Amino acid sequence: MSSFVVAVSVYYRYGSCFRTSLFGEAHVFLSTTESARAVLNNESGMFTKRYIKSIAALVGDRSLLCASQHHHKILRSHFINLFSKKSTALMVRNFDELVVDALSGWEHRGTVVLLTDLLQITFKAMCKMLISLENEEELDSLQRDVGFVCEAMLAFPLNLPWTRFHKGIMARGRVMEVLEKTIRERRNETSSHNNNNHHEDFLQQLLAVDSDGSASSSDHSTKLTDAEIKDNILTMIIAGQDTTASALTWMVKYLGENQKVLNFLIEEQTRIAKQASDKPFLELDDLTEMTYASKMVKESLRMASVVPWFPRVVLQDCEMEGYKINKGCNINIDARSIHLDPNVYSEPHKFNPSRFDEEAKANSFLPFGMGGRTCLGLNMAKAMMVVFLHRFITTYRWEVVDGDPSIEKWTLFARLKSGYPIRVSRRL
Numbered sequence: 001m002s003s004f005v006v007a008v009s010v011y012y013r014y015g016s017c018f019r020t021s022l023f024g025e026a027h028v029f030l031s032t033t034e035s036a037r038a039v040l041n042n043e044s045g046m047f048t049k050r051y052i053k054s055i056a057a058l059v060g061d062r063s064l065l066c067a068s069q070h071h072h073k074i075l076r077s078h079f080i081n082l083f084s085k086k087s088t089a090l091m092v093r094n095f096d097e098l099v100v101d102a103l104s105g106w107e108h109r110g111t112v113v114l115l116t117d118l119l120q121i122t123f124k125a126m127c128k129m130l131i132s133l134e135n136e137e138e139l140d141s142l143q144r145d146v147g148f149v150c151e152a153m154l155a156f157p158l159n160l161p162w163t164r165f166h167k168g169i170m171a172r173g174r175v176m177e178v179l180e181k182t183i184r185e186r187r188n189e190t191s192s193h194n195n196n197n198h199h200e201d202f203l204q205q206l207l208a209v210d211s212d213g214s215a216s217s218s219d220h221s222t223k224l225t226d227a228e229i230k231d232n233i234l235t236m237i238i239a240g241q242d243t244t245a246s247a248l249t250w251m252v253k254y255l256g257e258n259q260k261v262l263n264f265l266i267e268e269q270t271r272i273a274k275q276a277s278d279k280p281f282l283e284l285d286d287l288t289e290m291t292y293a294s295k296m297v298k299e300s301l302r303m304a305s306v307v308p309w310f311p312r313v314v315l316q317d318c319e320m321e322g323y324k325i326n327k328g329c330n331i332n333i334d335a336r337s338i339h340l341d342p343n344v345y346s347e348p349h350k351f352n353p354s355r356f357d358e359e360a361k362a363n364s365f366l367p368f369g370m371g372g373r374t375c376l377g378l379n380m381a382k383a384m385m386v387v388f389l390h391r392f393i394t395t396y397r398w399e400v401v402d403g404d405p406s407i408e409k410w411t412l413f414a415r416l417k418s419g420y421p422i423r424v425s426r427r428l
């Protein structure tokens with residue numbers, strides 16, 4: 001179990017449902033596919049995401065994570081257009097370049113703490129995709145500040161100079177300044193006649209909608225404000241960096257523990273490496289041939305449940321899994337329990353990518369959630385995982401320095417406490 005459940009003070013089970021107390025508030029955890037469908041698809045309109053004032057102070061109250069149901073719909077209709085096939089193709093090419101560059105020196109490094117390096121790679125990938133930021137110094141300082149914001153999201157919301165929460169609030173201010181400056185520069189570039197800078201990033205697309213009211217927005221009367229753009233760029237960095245880096249670390253762990261799977265993968269990926277050897281970087285089309293690798297990615301996501309549960313609030317008294325739930329109660333869809341339920345996945349603790357030769361049962365594969373709040377970056381995340389897998393296993397063999405499976409406490413997502421230190425050598 002992950003961080004928050006460590007804070008459980010009391011819990012009792014009622015069938016597949018358990019009730020616990022977190023930070024003094026009652027939470028009900030539901031772990032059937034039927035509950036997942038009812039709550040996450042929310043056709044009844046009885047469930048919503050909870051507004052937490054302290055989180056809104058950190059990511060902004062115009063963030064997708066904090067907006068009201070109605071505002072969320074409007075925001076999402078703007079952002080969903082950004083995650084097009086074209087953007088994913090660009091991300092694949094850019095991410096491959098980043099990975100090739102990052103991996104190039106690993107054999108001379110002694111021990112590589114995988115999670116630390118992956119956090120840096122995924123941070124760079126997010127910043128390139130969102131705002132085309134590539135300056136190393138600026139990236140370092142922004143990564144530090146986003147880290148403070150994430151830490152503060154789990155801290156007690158006391159805004160006094162020595163608290164973690166305060167540090168997060170100050171860091172948010174600096175992140176907003178960076179984004180304001182970037183937006184200003186873009187507008188100046190766009191309005192100047194000799195504009196040689198061509199940015200292929202999310203910010204450019206959002207500002208294009210903003211300035212001419214055309215582009216991809218479905219509802220021009222609700223064009224985004226700068227505050228909405230800034231809050232959601234920060235949100236997307238947070239949503240995409242840590243999750244993807246953690247998922248990649250788990251994937252390498254599972255792979256190292258399953259030699260047979262690794263052998264299959266090496267065979268598949270060596271063949272694809274030969275086919276793609278005439279071009280410097282992978283393209284989206286290359287990924288469609290990586291069928292075993294994509295099952296490996298799915299199986300890693302199932303086993304790791306990087307986002308272990310999805311919190312919602314009940315808007316009307318109701319009954320779920322035979323349990324009466326009052327209006328205002330916090331409920332959580334426990335994706336991890338569903339992913340490890342033997343009635344849903346046979347031998348759920350066995351790492352077996354071939355289980356995805358067949359479609360998973362309805363409402364049972366939830367690494368990216370489901371319904372109106374489904375992860376916007378799911379195709380990108382899967383593509384990034386396959387790209388890393390390809391480069392990593394065709395470049396290196398590795399040995400694990402510390403295989404401790406403990407999960408870090410007090411993090412937003414399930415990640416390995418050790419960071420998974422490894423030593424690599426070139427695969428000849």
Ligand code: HEM
Nearest residue numbers: 236239240243244247307310367368369373375376377381
């Ligand atoms: C392996 C990596 C990832 C995992 C496991 C993951 C998982 C999730 C999950 C489970 C949710 C929904 C939570 C809920 O329903 O309460 C979510 C939401 C979201 N994710 Fe991801 N994610 C990943 C990568 C990404 C990436 C690369 C991006 C790109 C920016 C991204 C952007 C978002 C956004 C914007 C939301 C909020 C959607 C909304 O509320 O409408 N995620 N993610």
